[in-house]
Amino acid sequence: MIAAAPITRALLSVSDKTGVVDFARALASHGVELVSTGGTYKALVEGGLTVKEVSELTGFPEMMDGRVKTLHPKVHGGLLAIRNNAEHRAAMTVHDIAPIDLLVVNLYPFEATLARGGSFEDLIENIDIGGPAMIRAAAKNHDDVTVIVDVADYDEVLAELAENDGATTLAFRRRLAAKAYARTGAYDAAISNWFAGTLEIDTPAFRAIGGTLAEALRYGENPHQSAAFYVTPEKRFGVATAAQLQGKALSYNNLNDTDAAFECVAEFDPARSAAVVIVKHANPCGVAEAPTLAQAYEKALACDPVSAFGGIIAVNRELDADTASRIVEIFTEVIVAPAASAAAIAIISAKKNLRLLVTGGLPDPRAEGLTAKTLAGGLLVQGRDNAVVDDMTLKVVTRRAPSEQEMADMRFAFRVAKHVKSNAIVYAKDGATVGVGAGQMSRVDSARIAAAKATDAAKAAGLRETLxxxxxxxxxxxxxxxxxxxxxxxxxxxxVIQPGGSQRDAEVIAAADAAGLAMVFTGTRHFRH
Structure with a gap:
């Protein structure tokens, strides 16, 4: 059994230099020899530490603008040599290769460069080569080598050294090695997906998807399922960018429903109108737009006040005090908004379990991107549904053309239908949903369920006429x-607004004409499964 591995020599080469000087100083206090490169070497020297430059170790200078500095046998031999292998030890002696027991590398900031919209040339220069090569070498030889890829692990490594007289245990090294491979995997995934998108390759032969842990969750959709939330390099306002201002921890279902609500409310341009979406179990149960958020909330709530209880509420403008005071009148799980006023935050603070998320902006419904779904033994990957009804050419197919108000409501309803699970039917009137039918095997059942819900809502409101x-x-x-x-x-x-394209379109159009309905075709389908 492999015992604890003492740390005698460490190679540090980091892009993110947070805490690296203090960490290196602590290593030195354990008698660890420090080797470093470029900017890291400079930072350590300026910190008063004795450091050997990697060019002194290899006998070769850094060259080609730093592209070649660690790709050398004295580096990789020091990382890959199996310490209890006589042949490896002999090779180290013959070639004057010193062991490297600890590797500290965090990679060139490719993901950050991508997120800030760096140029093609900037992105290429931020693809790390030597870093991943060293990380993989050290992780492979974790029986003897400790590898760190995350500044958050510095303190834990120092605690391990203190507990084991300047050494690390095998279990600890294996855990860090697993993290190291996951890091290089996510890094390569970001690069390969960016390249595929840049070159407009929709179906690359290999597809990698990677992310960074944002939060470990208590459980998944059900208590017996494990779960975690990972963020990807894509810059998109929403749950990934949100600051949680208050409330208890978010669950898997909370995050899923909040994302559904916020993506739906982003369909409504805040410069045109205020909009509110209420979601329950990933489906909108009430959506409305109005001059103010408070008015939009009341209209959205009226669609299905029963389902709204315990729901998720998304707004497309800064949350104000008037709207906040109305929302807290019933039990709500989450409120998500691009921003919130101090007065609104104060009102919501009285409900200690109510989560308030502020995202910093709205996602662009027209933006391209990928969505993925796991299957047994595989992944289904597709482009985001970024079709927007405002960009569609609506074709009137009935004898009667819709009125201006009907056309406005049809556009509204089709925006919402895009975010309702298929088969989806959405009734709308005066800029608000009045009935939503979701997820039925038969479209006619969705239509009937939506109407039935509208009838129930009308009765609850004391109205004689169904909504x-x-x-x-x-x-x-x-x-x-x-x-x-x-x-x-x-x-x-x-x-009626619908995509059209059925073999029985003529029959459906005839039925609409017989009933005196106006109907338009969009030519675009919005299945959501």
Missing amino acids: TQGSVVASDAFFPFADGLEAAVAAGATA
């Missing part, structure tokens, strides 16, 4: 038969 009377209806995909449209007619809808 769908005089509404418009949106379908995320075409009506395969006229029965789905007939269910909408029965609910009182006066206009």
Whole structure:
């Protein structure tokens, strides 16, 4: 069994120099010889430490603008040599290779350069070569070598050295080696996906997806499932950029539902109108736009006040005190907003378990990107659904053209339908949902469920007329038969927006004409599974 491995020599070469001088000073106090490169060497020397430059170790200067400095047998031999292998020890003696027992490397900031929109040339120069090579070598030889890729591990390494008289245990080294391979894997994933996107390669032969741990979660969708939240290099406002101002820890389901709500509310331009989305189990149960957030919230809540209880609320403008005071009147799990006023934060603080997330902005619904879903033994990867109804050419296919108000409501309803699980049917009126049918195997069932929910909401509000009377209806995909449209007619809808493209389009159009409905085709489907 391999015993604890003493640290006698360390090679430090870091891009992120946070804490590296103090860490190196602590290593030196354990009698560790320090070897370093470039900027790290300079920082350590300026910190008053005795350091050997890597060029002194290898006998070769750094060259080619620093591209070649650690790619040398005296570096990789020192990392890869198996200490209890006689042949390896003999080779080290013959070639004057000194062992390197600790490697400290964090990579060139490719992901950060990508996030800030660096040029092609900047990104290429921020692809690290020597760093990943050394990390992989040290991690492979973890029986003898300790490898650090994260500044957050400095304190733990020092505690390990203190506990083991300047050595590390095998279990500890294996844990760090596993982290090291995960780091280089995520790094290479960021580079390969950027290259594929830049070259417009939709289906590369190999697809890697990597992320950085943002938070370990208590459990997944259910208590028996483990879960964690990872962030990717993509710069997109939302749960990944959010600061949680208050409330208990977010769960897997909270994060999933919050993302669904915020992506939906981002469909509504805050310069045009205030918008509020209420989500329950990843489906919008109430959406509305109005001149103010408070008005939009009341309209959204009226669609399905029963489902809104314990829901997620997303807004597209800075959360204000008036809206906050209304939201806290019922139990809500999460509020997510691009910003929040001090007065709104104060109101919400009275509800200690209510989470308030501030993202710093809205995601662009037109932005390109990837989504992924796991299958047994594989991944399904696709481009984000970035089709926006405002960019679509709407084709009137019925004898009656929609009125201006009907057209506005149809655009509204189709924005929402994009974010409702298929089969999706959305009834809307006056800039608000009045009935949502989601996730049914039959489109006609979705239409009937949406109408039934609207009837229940009307009764709860003490109204004589169901909310769908005089509404418009949106379908995320075409009506395969006229029965789905007939269910909408029965609910009182006066206009329909749908993609079209069914073999029975003529039959559906005829049914709309017979009922006096206006109908438009978008030519774009919004399946969401």
